Amino acid sequence: MQLENKVAVVTGSSSGIGRSIALAFAREGAAVTVDYRGHPDEAKKVAEEVEGSGGRALVVRADVSKPEDVEGLIRETAREFGRLDIMVNNAGIEEKMPFLETPFEVYERVLAVNLGGAWLGCQEAARRMVEQGEGGRIINVSSVHEERPMPDNSPYCAAKGGLRMLMRTIAVELAPHGITVNNIAPGAIETPINENLNENPEQMEELLSEIPLGRMGRPEEVAELALYLASGAASYVTGSTFYIDGGMMRQAGSL
Ligand code: NAD
Secondary structure (H helix, E strand, O other): OOOOOOEEEEOOOOOHHHHHHHHHHHHOOOEEEEEEOOOHHHHHHHHHHHHHOOOOEEEEEOOOOOHHHHHHHHHHHHHHHOOOOEEEEOOOOOOOEOHHHOOHHHHHHHHHHHHHHHHHHHHHHHHHHHHHOOOEEEEEEOOHHHOOOOOOEHHHHHHHHHHHHHHHHHHHHHHHHOEEEEEEEEOOEOOHHHHHHHHOHHHHHHHHHOOOOOOOEOHHHHHHHHHHHHOHHHOOOOOOEEEEOOOHHHOOOOO
């Protein structure tokens, strides 16, 4: 078991990638806090799955865009499990529309969750880890769009690009405390955030043509990378982005 006696928080873990990360961490022995915003039943199901296989889980409702909620998330975790070792900032939203038509409120909403939420998660978790004095692991789920432009998705790209520099900067700042900070940058993964693609075969075909491995990824595959970064095997890894994208970032046309 790679995470025995460790305590982890995974934001937005009632579905998709977050859910798979919570389950993988629990499988490896970590006690896990399942954070959700809108779907208590799904969050409860994840916790039941963890407990059903002999693990420990806590369900907390916290909107990551709200400082008091994130503070409560870390406080409740420490109260229940006594400590915090691994923080995964995974919660995210997308609102796609052309830049020229994007209202400022949409920009603010997307930034507040995807970048603000990760900022708050990193800060609250790091404060707790520094207090404990035994280091820790922070993993942010960003996106290939921390690097790769996506027309009609400017708030999302701005947020994920910001998350890249947040990670790099605090990795340096937190290193003296033994806290590592890394980003996972998924390409196209089969989760609820991409549900609309199933109803749009043309878009799906275009997307798959951009992926050298020729298929979307599965949330379980992303979870294995998160597990590596959380485990003892990654003790010397900090300040980096890890792409998991079927080769999308290296895609080259035939002309
Ligand atoms: P998802 O929609 O299943 O997961 C996002 C989760 O975040 C949901 O559970 C949602 O309820 C939660 N959430 C949203 N706003 C929140 C808030 N304010 N507070 C707390 N929780 C909130 O989709 P997913 O694909 O699993 O997305 C997880 C992360 O992966 C996101 O950050 C997303 O940007 C990133 N990502 C996904 C893909 C992909 O192709 N699926 C690709 C690149 C990056």
